[in-house]
Amino acid sequence: MSVNSLKKREQEARSGKQEEKPLPTAALPASGVVDWLLFNADWLVACDPGMSRFRSGAVAIDGDRIAAVGPSGELRNKFSGRREADLSGYLLMAGLINTHTHAAMSLFRGIGDDLPLKKWLEEIIFPAENAFVNPDTVYLGTLLSALEMLRSGATTFCDGYFFEESAARAAVDAGIRAVMGQGFLDFPAPDLPDPTNFQARAEEFLSRFPTQTDRVRPSLFCHAPYTCRPETLKRIKELCRSHKILFQTHLSETRDEVDEIVKRYGLRPGMHLDALGVLDEATLCAHGIWLSQDEILSIAKSGASISHCPESAMKLGSGVAPVPDMISCGVKVGLGTDGCASNNDLDLFSEIGFAARVHKVFRKDPLACPAEQALRMATLGGASALGLENEIGSIEPGKKADLIALNLNQPHLTPMYDPVSHIVYAARGSDVRFVWVDGRQVVKDGRVLTVDEAEVMSEAKRMGDKILLSKT
Ligand SMILES: [Zn+2]
Structure with a gap:
């Protein structure tokens, strides 16, 4: 079976159940200053119904939502970000x-x-x-x-x-x-x-x-x-x-x-x-x-x-x-x-x-x-x-800005012919370096920003010692 007919079969299976609902895009800016501009991603995999992927991708984030997605050059002409991230060497995809x-x-x-x-x-x-x-x-x-x-x-x-x-x-x-x-x-x-x-x-x-x-x-x-x-x-x-x-x-x-x-x-x-x-x-x-x-x-x-x-x-x-x-x-x-x-x-x-x-x-x-x-x-x-298909699951304007970026400069991800192949068959969780949830950056350079990681892990170790003691 060819790749095209596989895609067709999948699209048919999907379209049998999932109704397309309009996304809430009316209030989103079409240009100007946004909260985040992520640009220059080597690859962007939108995880949308057509599983779009393209080179040099960018995403504009307004508040907790995705305002725009597209080629880096195009979005940089339209938007500037209060905060910006140059994702050269990274793959950007839906969380x-x-x-x-x-x-x-x-x-x-x-x-x-x-x-x-x-x-x-x-x-x-x-x-x-x-x-x-x-x-x-x-x-x-x-x-x-x-x-x-x-x-x-x-x-x-x-x-x-x-x-x-x-x-x-x-x-x-x-x-x-x-x-x-x-x-x-x-x-x-x-x-x-x-x-x-x-x-x-x-x-x-x-x-x-x-x-x-x-x-x-x-x-x-x-x-x-x-x-x-x-x-x-x-x-x-x-x-x-x-x-x-x-x-x-x-x-x-x-x-x-x-x-x-x-x-x-x-x-x-x-x-x-x-x-x-x-x-x-x-x-x-x-x-x-x-x-x-x-x-x-x-x-x-x-x-x-x-x-x-x-x-x-x-x-x-x-x-x-x-x-x-x-x-x-x-x-x-x-x-x-x-x-x-x-x-x-x-x-x-x-x-x-x-x-x-x-x-x-x-x-x-x-x-x-x-x-x-x-x-x-x-x-x-x-x-x-989860009944949240109108909110999350893909990089589409109007959806919540839940995004992740994977570091591509690693032997097991080089070279890359198809980003979806690498995501499924070669990538690991440890390749993720940046994460946004609801438009807020929560992981930077592989570290969680919201809570004290070391403190949580040392508490968990202490609890593990108690559990171990109870077994002996
Ligand atoms: Zn279970």
Whole structure:
């Protein structure tokens, strides 16, 4: 199949589901002084629907939004910046979107490896969470993860955990964009000893949520259909509908989960959620590894989205999600790292690379999940999965200025024929040197500007020592 027909196939799959909405460009300046002018980027990859890329690119930023994108010469004639960055030797692209993680779990990175999901959860993770998860550790772990994500080019993450108000505070302080999902399951949790009080806890979370910025938004997260009863799933989804926020859940992560749900309810997990009425355009399901074709079609019809987390699924041996089938059926698919206790990092460049490779291995088809498709899942596809496609995911006038710049002056990125190929198959998170979120520079020369990195890491080390002591 030629590159052109692959592109056509992808465009058809995309156009099946994603409606074009006008971007808010009316109030943006067409020339004059702007807050930032980024120019001379060796390459600019817009990550827009056509995956435009061109040499010597520039972006003008007005406030928190992109005012213009185009050739450097043209934009420098029209704009001057209160602040300017000459990006010679850099590739400028849209910030990456991590659609599924449990950020605070960075404190448990490497605490237990090489175990099946059930054993890993029940014997390692749940006891550690019961002993150490509190508002302070959630704040610290989320801040640590925000540093890792910003440094490796993720400008947005979608989270699910406990004490999520504290996680939200960390996201606000770090300057990253985030959707914060308060977690629920029908067992005692660190922030909800009596799970029957889940509705009150959800309402408390929503009422306490920081409201000073729309950069950090609330969400509710039911852990999974096998840990949440139908009543819990339905009532949490109802709350999400009434507050117009994203509902999240894990779905079909292991074959055992499918067997369990079929035994309990007589339906596969995707059909079970569909029958409960919790699938719609504001529902994000993580994994979807064991979905049947019928479940994929139901999800596509409902408008719900999937977060594909290939690296975590590989490490836990859970399987390979049928992502090429999902995309060809019109399901919105984003990319996620999952918690870094099961990954074990939050580098989305590595996730893009795994996504582009694992489907080729699994299907023995070198055309499966081509580079553009893998990159789209980490950018515009991720934005659609979160319902934020009108705000982020691409460099287009009117969108939020979430941008990253990669240093190209490195052996593994030289020479360059196609920037998308290098982003997917050769680049690493550590190549990211500059990051803007909401038009604000948050990473400069590879260092996060918003919080004291050394202090966060030394706090995390101290906490790691406590966790280690408890295990000996
Ligand atoms: Zn997860």
